[in-house]
Amino acid sequence: MKYQALSGLLAISLLAGCSSSKNVVPDLPPSQLYSEAKLSLQNGSWTKSIEKLEALDSRFPFGAYSHQVQLDLIFAYYKNEEYALSIATIDRFLRLNPSNPNVDWVLYMRGLNNMALDSSFMHSLLGIDRSDRDPEPVKDAFNDFKKLLERYPHSTYANDARKRMVFLKNRLAKYYLATADFYLRREAWIAAINRCQELQKSFPNTEAARKALKIQLKAYKELGLQDAVERTKAQIKLNPA
Numbered sequence: 001m002k003y004q005a006l007s008g009l010l011a012i013s014l015l016a017g018c019s020s021s022k023n024v025v026p027d028l029p030p031s032q033l034y035s036e037a038k039l040s041l042q043n044g045s046w047t048k049s050i051e052k053l054e055a056l057d058s059r060f061p062f063g064a065y066s067h068q069v070q071l072d073l074i075f076a077y078y079k080n081e082e083y084a085l086s087i088a089t090i091d092r093f094l095r096l097n098p099s100n101p102n103v104d105w106v107l108y109m110r111g112l113n114n115m116a117l118d119s120s121f122m123h124s125l126l127g128i129d130r131s132d133r134d135p136e137p138v139k140d141a142f143n144d145f146k147k148l149l150e151r152y153p154h155s156t157y158a159n160d161a162r163k164r165m166v167f168l169k170n171r172l173a174k175y176y177l178a179t180a181d182f183y184l185r186r187e188a189w190i191a192a193i194n195r196c197q198e199l200q201k202s203f204p205n206t207e208a209a210r211k212a213l214k215i216q217l218k219a220y221k222e223l224g225l226q227d228a229v230e231r232t233k234a235q236i237k238l239n240p241a
Contacts, residue, residue: 030065040052041072046079071093071105074090081116087113090113104157105157112141114137138172142169173209176202177212183195189219189223190223196213196219213235
């Protein structure tokens with residue numbers, strides 16, 4: 001009980017500390033506050049725009065600017081690299097406004113946020129391969145763009161979404177390949193074969209699917225499955241990596 005009480009007090013103090021560190025937004029009319037927020041947004045002052053937009057959102061949740069405020073928050077959070085907050089705002093917007101004319105853009109932004117969650121500036125800068133990282137955000141991004149294309153095939157954002165899906169497909173395929181290679185190095189032959197077959201089924205016509213055939217071949221050889229070895233050799237000839 002003491003531990004829970006102390007934990008609760010610590011959480012409250014941390015929240016209070018976070019709140020006090022923020023600038024207090026003046027109590028202005030919504031039109032003036034939104035104008036200032038929009039100006040900060042246009043100037044790329046993401047933190048300032050977020051402060052004003054959050055104030056508007058909490059003070060006037062059903063006001064004349066409510067929809068646009070949420071859309072602007074989605075963008076500002078994304079630009080400020082607050083991806084979890086952007087996604088939370090997106091999900092709320094979609095739940096409350098399923099027929100809004102900007103839903104295609106909102107779905108597109110959800111995909112961008114999930115892609116950003118998978119990326120790492122330092123990894124990219126140092127040229128580190130991230131293929132073995134958890135692909136959950138990649139799956140989410142892929143599904144976001146897929147939903148966009150299914151519901152709004154002629155959207156302004158459809159063409160870019162298709163290109164991003166190709167990239168995401170290859171990213172997921174590389175993850176399956178890295179996992180298959182991991183199992184192979186651990187001499188888990190059956191697991192390696194299963195992952196290779198899953199990769200070839202889910203992501204055919206990718207470089208990773210072709211490379212997986214060599215892992216599959218090695219595993220079949222170790223298991224002494226000669227018929228499967230010959231079939232895989234034939235596949236490799238048809239699909240050289």
